[in-house]
Amino acid sequence: MSIKRALVSVSDKRGIVEFCRELSQLGVEIISTGGTSSLLAKEGVPVIGISDVTGFPEIMDGRVKTLHPAVHSGLLAVRDNEEHTRQMRELGLDYIDLVVVNLYPFAETIAKPGVSYEEAIENIDIGGPTMLRSAAKNHAFVSVVVDADDYAGVLAEVRENGDTTLATRKRLAAKVFRHTAAYDALISDYLSNVTGEPLPERYTVTYEKIQDLRYGENPHQKAAFYRKPLAGGDTLTAAEQLHGKELSYNNINDANAALQIVKEFDEPAVVAVKHMNPCGVGVGESIFEAYQKAYNADPVSIFGGIVAANRYIDSDTANLLKDVFLEIILAPGFTDEALEILTKKKNIRLLKIGELGAAAGRKSSLVVTSVEGGMVVQESDVHSIGEGDLKTVTDRQPTEAELKQLLFAWKVVKHVKSNAIVLAADDMTIGVGAGQMNRVGAAKIAIEQAGAKAQGAVLASDAFFPMGDTVEAAAAAGITAIIQPGGSIKDEESIKAANAHGIAMVFTGVRHFKH
Incomplete structure (x- = not known):
């Protein structure tokens, strides 16, 4: 033929x-x-x-x-x-x-x-x-x-x-x-x-391949990176790689986790991530100040991590970043001087993301998670709160300074694997307890990491306290204010413990489980 x-x-x-x-x-x-x-x-x-x-x-x-x-x-x-x-x-x-x-x-x-x-x-x-x-x-x-x-x-x-x-x-x-x-x-x-049917009887999705990956989560697993056809410019799939080695499967997951956290903030913010959990988050008057706080939050865990910023990286910040082994630096852009400094490091991956809009205006999208033989689909968690959404349940009201730190910690804890506890002070995380089988265990990890810095700090929990033991641990560490969803049948036990120690506690009415 x-x-x-x-x-x-x-x-x-x-x-x-x-x-x-x-x-x-x-x-x-x-x-x-x-x-x-x-x-x-x-x-x-x-x-x-x-x-x-x-x-x-x-x-x-x-x-x-x-x-x-x-x-x-x-x-x-x-x-x-x-x-x-x-x-x-x-x-x-x-x-x-x-x-x-x-x-x-x-x-x-x-x-x-x-x-x-x-x-x-x-x-x-x-x-x-x-x-x-x-x-x-x-x-x-x-x-x-x-x-x-x-x-x-x-x-x-x-x-x-x-x-x-x-x-x-x-x-x-x-x-x-x-x-x-x-x-x-x-x-x-x-x-x-x-027609208003985001979760219909048949759910069909399509993705376009961006690249094959060297391997998946481990070297014996095959993997590739795909994007949705109409993904936004502020997503990782739209990022432009300016320098460094190809992204790996784990790089992509960690970078996406860092990006989702940094999107929570309108003020200059920097997030450091390891294994999809934040190890340091800081906000400041400048990205230079925000990075210093994110680094000082946990200078040990940031080694080999991912750093995301919501402002351009300048030369002063780049000079600090170059002294740490990092897998990825992700930002809306880099000044020419910053690029000159950072590209001297052969393997570091520099990613330019689209401009990040106001955190309060983020729209929910559908997130697909595979399970063997199927998948589950849910809306992304873009819920945010302000001071007016908080309900004080203790005798003592939080101070304005405490409220600011409580709202900061709440933005972070929603992105920490459950059970999650975050301690914060001075616009930075000082302790993160992630992925524990019980809440007091997560609190003990965060408190131990914070050490003396816990004195006068605030605590955020992604879900309610089923017992008063987390409040007792917080009080022993010198925590002065707590933010949590509330809704446990033992709320009164936690409230009583907080009152006994002079801790201000607020309820949000919303939980942020992350599995």
Whole structure:
């Protein structure tokens, strides 16, 4: 067999003229539609209009042009089936051996600010996916190309053999079905959101590969990094790597954890993360001051960690950062002087993230977590509180200074693995207890880390106190104020203990479990 006729209809016209010109020179007849046909004719590539094949005009603003038996018979006919061959001959139909189609730009359309529902719907392709699916189904005989990156490989095989190999056609067919599945998933997601069904009876998601990773969580595990098609510019998937080694699986998870924490703050903030838990968080008048606090929060654990900032890294801050072994520094940008300083370190990864908006304006998105045999989906935890949301439950009200530190600690503790306790003072974390099986155990870890700094500090808990033991431990360490959700049947026990020690305690009414 050989490729004699090709049907070409593309929205993304990258490389299509050159591809079709060489096909034509190799003796392939080109059939085309609408704008693609006009472009090829203008560039001097011989082309046959689709209406000359179907005997029917393109109608309804181009909505109906390839949905015709003359097209789909040529694509779906089984070439070694005598009955199919007889029907094709009797009806005067010709085979189509190659389909080159990419689809209306639905993703690009809905990404435009203020796009109307009508415009979005008009950019749902019907004829394109139908041709792609027909050709891909019949890949035993028909070649189908949906990606301009495959043009060169197809041309090389046609030059060599007059046709593509069956192995190539299988690979291209698989790519087509991935492509149409992703296209449909994006449309269904858009319509589900429009109709207010974010968690429908069938949940279909699609992601695009960013890169293969050397390995996963451990060297014996394969892994790759993917992004959602319309992910925001303030997400890790949109980050630009300016320097350093390729990201690893663990780098990506840690960097994302750091990014989510630093997004909590409007003032200059720096977060240091190890194993997806913050080991140091600081805010200040400048990013230089914020980094000093984040570093001093735990100068041991930051070694080999990830640092995220919500402001540009300047030269003064860079001079401090260069003296610590770090895997990644992530920020909205770096001054030229900072880059010159930091790029002298060969392996450190420097990531430029999009500008970070106001923390209070963050919108929830759906988060997918896989389990064996399935997945669970939930809204991301972007809940935030202010002073007006707090309920003081003790005899003593927190001071203004304590309130400021309580709200700071609350922003951090929501991102610490449960059971979680965070101690804070002077706009920085001084102790973090993460991932313990009981709450008092988490408190003891945080208090031990804080040492003498715990005297006069505040404590945040991601969930309520089932017993008064955490308050007792806090009091023994010199903690003066506590923030926690409340809601335990033993709240009175905790409140009584706090009152006995002169500790101010406020309830938020909201918990922040993180597993």
